[in-house]
Amino acid sequence: MATNKKKLSLKDKYQYLTRDMAWEPSYQSKKDIFPQEDFEGIKITDWDKWEDPFRLTMDAYWKYQAEKEKKLYAIFDAFAQNNGHQNISDARYVNALKLFLTGVSPLEYGAFQGYSRVGRQFSGAGARTACQMQAIDELRHVQTQIHAMSHYNKHFNGLHDFAHMHDRVWFLSVPKSFFDDARSAGPFEFLTAISFSFEYVLTNLLFVPFMSGAAYNGDMATVTFGFSAQSDEARHMTLGLEVIKFMLEQHEDNVPIIQHWIDKWFWRGYRLLSLVSMMMDYMLPNKVMSWKDAWEVYYEQNGGALFKDLERYGIRPPKYQDEANKGKEHISHQLWATFYQYSQATNFHTWIPSEEEMNWLSEQYPDTFDQYYRPRFEHWQALQEKGERFYNNTLPQLCQVCQVPALFTEPDDPTKLSHRSLEHEGERYHFCSDGCCDIFKYEPEKYIQAWLPVHQIYQGNCEGADVETVVTKYYHIGAGQDNFEYLGSPDHKRWQAIKGQKPDESQAAKPKNAA
Amino acid sequence: MSVKAISDYITQPKDTVANFNGMQVVYVHWAKHLMYCSPFAFLVSPDMTLAGFFAEVLRPAIKDHPDSTRVDFMEAQWLLNGQGFSPTPEAALLAQGIDHKSMLTLNTPGLNGINGCAS
Numbered sequence: 085m086a087t088n089k090k091k092l093s094l095k096d097k098y099q100y101l102t103r104d105m106a107w108e109p110s111y112q113s114k115k116d117i118f119p120q121e122d123f124e125g126i127k128i129t130d131w132d133k134w135e136d137p138f139r140l141t142m143d144a145y146w147k148y149q150a151e152k153e154k155k156l157y158a159i160f161d162a163f164a165q166n167n168g169h170q171n172i173s174d175a176r177y178v179n180a181l182k183l184f185l186t187g188v189s190p191l192e193y194g195a196f197q198g199y200s201r202v203g204r205q206f207s208g209a210g211a212r213t214a215c216q217m218q219a220i221d222e223l224r225h226v227q228t229q230i231h232a233m234s235h236y237n238k239h240f241n242g243l244h245d246f247a248h249m250h251d252r253v254w255f256l257s258v259p260k261s262f263f264d265d266a267r268s269a270g271p272f273e274f275l276t277a278i279s280f281s282f283e284y285v286l287t288n289l290l291f292v293p294f295m296s297g298a299a300y301n302g303d304m305a306t307v308t309f310g311f312s313a314q315s316d317e318a319r320h321m322t323l324g325l326e327v328i329k330f331m332l333e334q335h336e337d338n339v340p341i342i343q344h345w346i347d348k349w350f351w352r353g354y355r356l357l358s359l360v361s362m363m364m365d366y367m368l369p370n371k372v373m374s375w376k377d378a379w380e381v382y383y384e385q386n387g388g389a390l391f392k393d394l395e396r397y398g399i400r401p402p403k404y405q406d407e408a409n410k411g412k413e414h415i416s417h418q419l420w421a422t423f424y425q426y427s428q429a430t431n432f433h434t435w436i437p438s439e440e441e442m443n444w445l446s447e448q449y450p451d452t453f454d455q456y457y458r459p460r461f462e463h464w465q466a467l468q469e470k471g472e473r474f475y476n477n478t479l480p481q482l483c484q485v486c487q488v489p490a491l492f493t494e495p496d497d498p499t500k501l502s503h504r505s506l507e508h509e510g511e512r513y514h515f516c517s518d519g520c521c522d523i524f525k526y527e528p529e530k531y532i533q534a535w536l537p538v539h540q541i542y543q544g545n546c547e548g549a550d551v552e553t554v555v556t557k558y559y560h561i562g563a564g565q566d567n568f569e570y571l572g573s574p575d576h577k578r579w580q581a582i583k584g585q586k587p588d589e590s591q592a593a594k595p596k597n598a599a
Numbered sequence: 600m601s602v603k604a605i606s607d608y609i610t611q612p613k614d615t616v617a618n619f620n621g622m623q624v625v626y627v628h629w630a631k632h633l634m635y636c637s638p639f640a641f642l643v644s645p646d647m648t649l650a651g652f653f654a655e656v657l658r659p660a661i662k663d664h665p666d667s668t669r670v671d672f673m674e675a676q677w678l679l680n681g682q683g684f685s686p687t688p689e690a691a692l693l694a695q696g697i698d699h700k701s702m703l704t705l706n707t708p709g710l711n712g713i714n715g716c717a718s
Contacts, residue, residue: 123605270603422636459714460634463665478660481626481638481702489637499717501628503638505680505702511612512680512700514626514638527602532612539614542624542642 098139106209120205124270127335131208134330137322145217149224156228156312163305164235173301174369175240175579176570181233181306182242182432183363184294187259189229190250194263195278196222202271214323221316232309240575242431242566249431252546253559254537257487261534262356273345275327281349283317284324285390288382289357291317293364293372300370332397339398344526350402351519355486362419365445366437374448379412404519410495413449417457422491424464425476429551431561433570436465456498473569479538484513484531485520492516508532616699623699625692627657630706631717632664638702645693649686666710678704
């Protein structure tokens, strides 16, 4: 190690602080030290081929991140001191943050746990270091997201108990089960699921809507978090691509295994992002772009180029890509209609889009909105104007794999429910799609133990038999505070008070029709 | 296929009928009425008659749909788990094959949802 140079080159520093910190074991076998490296069937012949495109070392990481966070927290402080929440476009926007905090922030924590675990499992020092740094990134992200949104918790409902809700609330089992599935997989599947399929292929569809959405709606706290996280995300995405190329280049036997994982995790990610589609099209008072446009740019174009690039390794685009492409016309409307009717059981509010917003949807979705979805919303609007706001008082059938209610329609027939079922060892299981049904068939043991919120309520495991008791006691959702219609809600009234508007009770939420 | 795991992977299904305290789950989907976003999941006694199920469970569930008053459950076309099915109103659910996690599909020709758009 003796050297006369005062400063090491980046390359040398990376070498010393990552690869050179590893050693060849002498009295334990490598297999005993890294027992999870082989069982998935992935063959690694030379770990030294692992390239970290950023060559980031821990000392540089700490310095860089500390500077970023100092600036970030200064802006959070300024935002709070200036009552930044009063400058957002409309209080309806805060509902997107509620969805983000309960649905996405806990996934950052799940990613932290996941990378911490798999970082222990690779015998290559480069991969271990990369996982360690990403784990710390993810932990920082969950913390900074919580801090970015904590100011809103002082002024709006529904943000008070997100970690508790993430483990219990019916729709949050969608993101939770996604990450539990990845974290309970082997280390290489985890990397394919999270680093590649999620971070590389789909993350723009999560981050762009929320962060641009924040910018368009005057939420400087969340925008600033987004900028701060962006350099980390860029690193994660680059790493995601490196990971997949590394695995594919190591051995040709890896190709079919990875192809299967790409098929699976593309579809799981796509189903998870259906929540984002609704956020983009319905929850942002100032729209960034439609879900359809976002899907075309970030998946069809970017993803198309990516899979063209991976062709030379023998990888084809994800199996159910065409179904996903067709779904871009429908899923946001179907999701919002679902949350509208089950708003008694959510920690955020829902509403009928305004006339102007419906016209925007007609323009963005000329082939579907007026034909299939506008009549539904206008019918509900008419009921609401009569004081009979619609709530669905039954519980929905959930897909055994993605755990979204079985609400999607057939790719080629938007008037027909997409439903699949099969029997496995004498039990019947139901699915929303061929994509989810395939995932089940491949590993049925994994999904027969799914914790399906509706069945758990019916088994008596959720502190009550009726929706109101489950919602208040088990979910910690404040009935009449956090849930139901937006119009006339405490959030709405508070916003009107902030803006000096007179409350309009004409379309107020009247939960008399609710369970 | 089955799970590749680092040790024996033994799991139990979480939703067997034994876990429902004598009750069972029955799903109902009303075709072309997607205003109800997904099939209903009901918790019912397997000994309930189909007539009782229609009157006490299904009828209240669909009452908010403008087409609901025109539905005659006995005249409708039914599928049970994807197969043609003729309901026997006086018989119990289980006795006519409507077992745990069965799915009934209700087809009501002529009724095509709000504005005929399958909503």
